[in-house]
Amino acid sequence: MSDTVEVIVGIVGRAHGIKGEVGIDVRTDEPDRRFVPGAVLGREGGGSELTVESARDHSGRLLVRFRGHPDRTAVETLRGTVLVVQVDATARPDDEEEYYDRQLTGLRVLDAVGAEVGRVADVIHLPEQDMLEIRTEAGPRLVPFVRALVPEVDLGAGTVRLADVPGLLTDLDDTPAEQPGPDAAPEGDA
Numbered sequence: 044m045s046d047t048v049e050v051i052v053g054i055v056g057r058a059h060g061i062k063g064e065v066g067i068d069v070r071t072d073e074p075d076r077r078f079v080p081g082a083v084l085g086r087e088g089g090g091s092e093l094t095v096e097s098a099r100d101h102s103g104r105l106l107v108r109f110r111g112h113p114d115r116t117a118v119e120t121l122r123g124t125v126l127v128v129q130v131d132a133t134a135r136p137d138d139e140e141e142y143y144d145r146q147l148t149g150l151r152v153l154d155a156v157g158a159e160v161g162r163v164a165d166v167i168h169l170p171e172q173d174m175l176e177i178r179t180e181a182g183p184r185l186v187p188f189v190r191a192l193v194p195e196v197d198l199g200a201g202t203v204r205l206a207d208v209p210g211l212l213t214d215l216d217d218t219p220a221e222q223p224g225p226d227a228a229p230e231g232d233a
Contacts, residue, residue, distance in 0.1 A: 087125035155207035
């Protein structure tokens with residue numbers, strides 16, 4: 044097993060202005076750590092490394108300038124580049140209630156009684172909250188990654204446990220239509 048793992052931290056977007064700045068689609072919770080001047084970033088799939096010359100926030104968007112890319116023309120060649128770093132494979136966030144996506148992806152998903160119901164396929168970051176995409180026999184399902192619905196994450200055992208919430212892994216289409224009881228009045232004209 045490798046001591047490090049490659050992690051995506053951003054994707055190079057459009058050039059900004061004429062002085063070599065480029066917008067970054069940030070894919071890390073630690074942009075202040077990953078995009079500091081002097082930081083060296085790899086390219087997914089290989090290629091020469093990129094060194095951050097400067098970084099700044101502009102209207103909620105991260106703008107970065109890379110050494111050796113002094114103008115708009117030079118930086119446009121980087122558009123779409125997936126930026127990666129090597130991190131310690133055992134590294135954990137400072138808060139024990141937080142997890143890196145790479146730690147959750149692939150974990151077995153257990154229901155409230157401990158039966159395996161699927162695997163975590165992905166972690167989706169939405170503005171409102173994070174969602175776990177769970178691959179089940181019935182297809183992919185999304186579960187909000189909140190303590191009320193996912194009360195237990197056990198990295199050592201390789202599992203996440205779901206709360207006992209009826210319908211948590213079913214779609215509306217999977218739920219049988221409500222059938223009238225034996226005493227129900229027939230539909231139609233009365």
